[in-house]
Amino acid sequence: MSQLLEIKNLSVDIMSTRGLIHAVRQVNLDIEQGIIHGIVGESGCGKSVTAKSVMRLHHPRTVRIRGEIKFNGVDLLSLSEREMQRIRGREISMIFQDPMSALNPLFCVGDQIAEVFMHHFKDSRAAAKKKALELLEQVGIHPAQTRYQQYPFEFSGGMLQRVVIAIAVAAKPKLIIADEPTTALDVTIQAQVLELLKQLQKELNVSIMIITHNFGIVAELCDHVSVMYAGTVLETGRKRDMFRHAVNPYSRALIESIPKTGHAGQRLTTIPGTPPELFDLVDGCPFAPRCDFASDICWREKPLLAPCAGMQAPQGRLEAEGESPSGLPEGAHSAVEIGHLAACHNCCCGKEAQG
């Protein structure tokens, strides 16, 4: 499948009153055509900053972006603001966490959708309205005729998020970036919105990049997953591989820390320590200070994302016990498909990349 979005060596530095925050550090990320790609990580790991960089929504005075973001072969970072304006909404659109503040409270909901058609396709007011009504029906807002005239405050959070989604898909973009689209919603409403996103993705064959901290949403919705930590991507691959055979100790610990049904009252896996502050650039693996398997090389060198042929048990355990990673049986590699990349010194892939 072709790559719709290629992020290469993306670094984002944010100026703050407390110093320069290196929020995203040398991130490489590919998003394929027609899939849902989840970016998952804890707060402050740089997932939202990455997404905003794709849309170039950062203020250039306080945020510095370096690297390449290729969309359909065009580097978005080299475009002028005018050219970028044409891409925003038309080619790439965004869904925000809080639908209440994503819409203008002074305009009726329908007009805000119609505006997209008028702006991007230069449609007449009547044509735009007709299209907006169809779209309202499509995202499940009934009856569209009366709801069209209503203002955002007359909608519930879930319904408003549907409107925001309608605006996002209005111009039939190739990529939708959804930044925590259901975090502000209740579980039953979240389920409705996720269902809608899934259905729209199939109908329109659009790629969705979904930013979330909820592994459950990733498991439900996504085809591919990338795990971020402290501004770096630690692991990326297909959903099934990630949940069954995650390689990086961080991704593993994160998945294991979710309470599961049928294990009531048992202790959950936790990660000792706290995430690092992002003021300092470090040489080693960002997770090393909290990692059970960290060895000397983890403190010294930053692991690179490399194709991972597979890993059944965390090799670090073997290494910690004094066995060399090459001692792992070849058969263990077959479990994971190609396309699974991990950044970790403790699995063979990291070694190959450097060797």
Place this chain on the structure above:
Amino acid sequence: MSNSAQPVCIETRHLKKYYPFKNGKTLKALDDVSIAVTKGTIFGIVGESGCGKSTLGKCMMRLQEITEGSVIFQGEDISRKPPKKMKQTLSKMQMVFQNPFSSFNPKLKISYSLREPCRINGMSPVQTDDRIGELLNYISLSENELNRFPHELSGGQLQRLAIARALLLSPEFIVADEPVSALDVSVQAQILNVILDLKQAYHMTMLFISHDMTVVEHICDEVAVMYLGTVVEAGTTSVVFKNLLHPYTKALMSAIPSVEAMGEGKQRILLTGDIPTAVDVPEGCRFASRCPDCMDICKKESPVLLTVEAGHQVACHRYPAGGEHKQA
């Protein structure tokens, strides 16, 4: 609900909390809620926003006035107790809040925030240090963290300290209002572990308010599911979760995106429509408007909470007491 030999720590009887509006309508935040929290257990309250779960917690601590019904704490009705006398009772109850960052006075060092309440409540400095040291052990933090300001600590550390602070005065009852909702998964796991450890160590009684079914299942001994100010299903967690009966509970459970199922092969019950508000609820079952298997009677008569099996109560017309499941 408490059929165990353990005594009841706190219970509510037909608790009602109405907010009258100027236009004559009333918001029924709590409508006839009766729960009983057994000593030494964690009682979970689950529900979506606006179901009255936080109001229930506050009413039990008398942080909000009660419209009708009673709250019985250690055998004493505290629902009409004058505020002056309430102070004594209140010190036996503590609260843990959702947002750890605003749970501590930002201008004071943590150590001061922990020591001051002990001093005020007449503990000697030696006792205080012992108690704090003991609790720090359980929450796996060091003296080092005590000498910092709240903004220098992470959300997880602060929430653990908030739990420790709640336990400082050895309270009989703790209300934890969504204590893990604002935290990341790995941090959430830390907090849940701490709560389980402390429950073991101190035989602590807790009302655990949450919107997350899996978290409640994980740490609670008993559970009550709320919808629009009423309890729709309640009982011992292990019994209830083995056999969810109320259509709302089922839908709530199936709506949770689960890691295990990975979105495949799971029949999801999708509820239609939004959560209605509790203003002027119509006759009949409050869930009728969204219920996938609503019957005629549901729109006329509101169901009462009936015991269907040992340690399991449901308020649904489909499940009469101890009896057969009625087909539509």
Place this chain on the structure above:
Amino acid sequence: MFGKREINLSTKGNTGTLFTIPVIVALAILAAIAFCSMFAPLISPCDPYEQDLSVAFSGPSAGHPLGADSVGRDILSRLFYGGRTTIFGGIAIVLVTIAIGIPMGLACGYYGGKIDSFFMRLCDIILSFPSLLLAFVLVAGLGRNMSNAILALGIVYVPGIARLMRSLTMVERNKPYVEALHSMCYSDWRIMFIHIVPNCVSSVIVQITLNLGYAVLDLAGMSFLGFGVRPPTADWGAMLNEGRSYLMQNPLLALLPGLCIILLVVSINIFSDGLYRYLEPKQRKLPSFRAYERAMEKKRKKATKLQAEKGGCEA
């Protein structure tokens, strides 16, 4: 905890500086004014009340560096002594405001209800009059002297501080930590003064310094109109008033006290503005990337130089 770092480039914990150039200049002016007023008896060339009609309206001379006024009193000495009255008056007004306004706002915000509506209506009444006019009425009722003028102006400023304190208290009161304090048997008094007040201080201090500027100005205004300081007491406002009549003979008579008032008020305002930026980090201007990098480069060079020196010493 992050192991091996060569050079720490972070500015973590950098809380910014209060001492920017404008603030330093303002502080220097304030210090000079304070010094002159405090040591007025020592540095004044003459007695500020000694009249010598022979030198009336004389320009600067050796005996009278800034000249003499209509009755031949030395202007420089009067400015030194006048500073005492003006600054003392300003501070006293602000203290009156604090003493009344802060407890009032605190009580209103904390208890709400009837206490709140009573005091807030009172504030509305005070605010509905032009401030100086109200002060005149109060002084006229109480008697025309300095302490009554201070009291009156203090009362006039109460609503501003009380309202600010009330809204800050209302925000703090609803935070979980206050609820937690309630459930730990804290007395209301303790919650209010030990826990809420310190969290409101930064905003209140800024408002207070701003008020100090206004207070000095208003007190001068009162004196100028004859309601504040009684002649022959030296006071910048009163001097300005006297000098006004003799603008043609000697403009310095009005110009100099006016200039002093402006300097004092502007300096106080610049200082309070700087203080606000310092106390509220969000108001601080962020450095540009280039400036930041230059600063970091400097820091790095310094560090390597230090290291080199250290290495040299050891060798």
